[in-house]
Amino acid sequence: MRRVMVASAVAATLVAVGGYATADVLDLVPGVLTLDRPAGASTPGARTPAADLLPTPSTSAGVLAADGSDAPVPTAAGLARAVAAASGDPDLRKGLGVSVRDGVTGDELWSLAGSTPRPPASTAKLLAALAVAETLDLGARVPTTVVAPAGSSELVLVARGDMLLAPGAGDATAVAGHAGLADLADDVAAALTADGRTRVGLRLDLSFAPGPRVPPSWNPHDVRDGFAGPVLMTGLTTTRATPTRPSPARPEAVVASTFAKLLASRGVKATLRDEKGWTAPAPTAAVELGRVESATYGELLSLALDESDNSLAESLVRQAAATADAPTTGAGANAAFIRGRLEAAGVPTTGLVLRDASGLSPGQAVAPATLSGVLGLAVRGEPEQFRDVVARLPVSGLSGTLRGRFAAKATRDVLGVPRAKTGTLRAGSALAGTTVDADGRPLTFVVQVNGFPRTYDGTLRARAALDRVVAAITRCGCGAAASGSG
Known part of the structure; x- marks a missing residue:
């Protein structure tokens, strides 16, 4: 039996910010949802067990194993159909990049324009987080x-x-x-x-x-x-x-x-x-x-990820670089340190253009394959403490920069299931994080888009489009058995 996701029907209203000009202002302003986190969701300051890397939707009795390892793995064809059905906005088709990985093995299941670099906005902080986790003792x-x-x-x-x-x-x-x-x-x-x-x-x-x-x-x-x-x-x-x-x-x-x-x-x-x-x-x-x-x-x-704190992210990477006896004083020192850590970990960096650790600088480019590779390391626990960092990402509709997201009619059925780092710039928007599909399979996802009008309304449309794509992946249930049954 496919899992039935139970989500809140509470409506949410995006908070309009006059004079919106730059990165993550919309994500930094809390939405109106004030629901408590579901049981098992982590809070800053509390260690999240490795088994809780991905949230689990409410389900009926007789569900599969909590870690999802016995659930069907989505097929590439099924994921492609689900994303295509959610990509109705014509501007979304111009610049959509997607990568979906298995949340149990870390293997990539499907991608769309996965090697095409796009503006990462604040999802670049995930690259910074890996560099910090690879270098510092996160318990210190x-x-x-x-x-x-x-x-x-x-x-x-x-x-x-x-x-x-x-x-x-x-x-x-x-x-x-x-x-x-x-x-x-x-x-x-x-x-x-x-x-x-x-x-x-x-x-x-x-x-x-x-x-x-x-x-x-x-x-x-x-x-x-x-x-x-x-x-x-x-x-x-x-x-x-x-x-x-x-x-x-x-x-x-x-x-x-x-x-x-x-x-x-x-x-x-x-x-x-x-x-x-x-x-x-x-x-x-x-x-x-x-x-x-x-x-x-x-x-x-x-906290830097949850609240998309640009200065804190830069400071933490600089501390990691200093601890590793790497340069800290040059204009691109943080970016160079992050790139070095990515390459050492075997993360693909083709087309990568980094200028800072926070994603705030203009002119940066990261492919879905790079962000997805980082999430794959989290799934495999490489390093284990990075897995814990990803486990604490904001929960859709409930916390951090996702508090005001996924509350629209088209996405509220998955409210509280996806966790992600947001990225919002007029040049491009992104979501990268974790979810559990309708069959109970843990997944990681990266969704990036550029090509929308560089206006306030265009930015809102891009955000809504990203939410719809992630919701489609979450409710997919695209395992081989489901796909074969038509």
């Missing part, structure tokens, strides 16, 4: 410390990559704001006052993973309008760039001044030193007075 945390050099009245706040510090106390249940400056100030002030010190100098150590404050390939207007902010090794949750609240020009200075004020409220006067000295590393023999630690790298990476 980012420290922010304060040290006191021997024989000096100076303090050094050592930044190592946490851009999401809380300006007050940390929240152990949160990803953004997991570590708090107030907690750090408590420890440092207690150590200083116990030693009779109430006046100190203060500087930052920003020597780790140096690089361009803003990637030169980004459109400056995107930074001005809050779609991205400076790429640094420190920052506060309150200085994080959003489309409604651009980042300040120098978030690191806000960190330093906020910490100085916190020390002052605890009886320690800290005088900020000239920013020219902030690139120098702290002395190796300095005494640590306080330490706070971020959420795990895995949780930070999932």
Whole structure:
């Protein structure tokens, strides 16, 4: 018996954003759905078991094995028919690229123009995620410390990559704001006052993973309008760039001044030193007075994917490159690092044009075969921790940048089943992620499209078309038995 998918009939309305100009603004604005995630869906901060790589739709009794390995494998002909039936928009036919893989074996089942590069938009973050997962221990945390050099009245706040510090106390249940400056100030002030010190100098150590404050390939207007902010090794949750609240020009200075004020409220006067000295590393023999630690790298990476955070994605790749002793300072250093990791993992890179780690830069091109190859690695657990990252992708209609998607009449029957990374630019749109078909077979998919009118309405149509194609793949049930029965 074919599985019967049960999905919410709650209607959703796309949130219109005046003045839409650039990447992922539509995906960054939450939709109106406020449903809880279904049981088993993962949340940032919770490890997802490998067996839960793909979501499973609600089903009748007597269903097949939970991992879907006993379910029929869709045929290429069946997938082709399903996608063709969903490709009614004439503009969709001009620039559609698709790749579908088996979610059990990772083998490609069918593709359409799979080797043709197209604008990836923010689906490029999946390539960045692989590079990070291949390099960093995703269970490790980012420290922010304060040290006191021997024989000096100076303090050094050592930044190592946490851009999401809380300006007050940390929240152990949160990803953004997991570590708090107030907690750090408590420890440092207690150590200083116990030693009779109430006046100190203060500087930052920003020597780790140096690089361009803003990637030169980004459109400056995107930074001005809050779609991205400076790429640094420190920052506060309150200085994080959003489309409604651009980042300040120098978030690191806000960190330093906020910490100085916190020390002052605890009886320690800290005088900020000239920013020219902030690139120098702290002395190796300095005494640590306080330490706070971020959420795990895995949780930070999932947040970057879930909310399509351009600056966080760039920072994480830069940290990975620095950890691997790869260059970080050149204009294309992040892109070069990602390409190297893709090639080392055997991912096809024909036609690949990368300029950043986030997908925000214009002029980039990624073929469905490249994105699909990365998802194939996740299925096979290469590396295992990357499988966990893909397992945390946003759920259609329910979370992250997919919260406002799949709610139209033509797609709401699969609501809550596909998980994906979104990508939205006027030059092209994409979805890449995982689903379970009507027979219960886990699948991965990549769907890209360009050629739509580069207008607001054209972008909405492209998004809706992508949702229809993914819904068709999800409800297909295109296994050999079903195809043979006509």
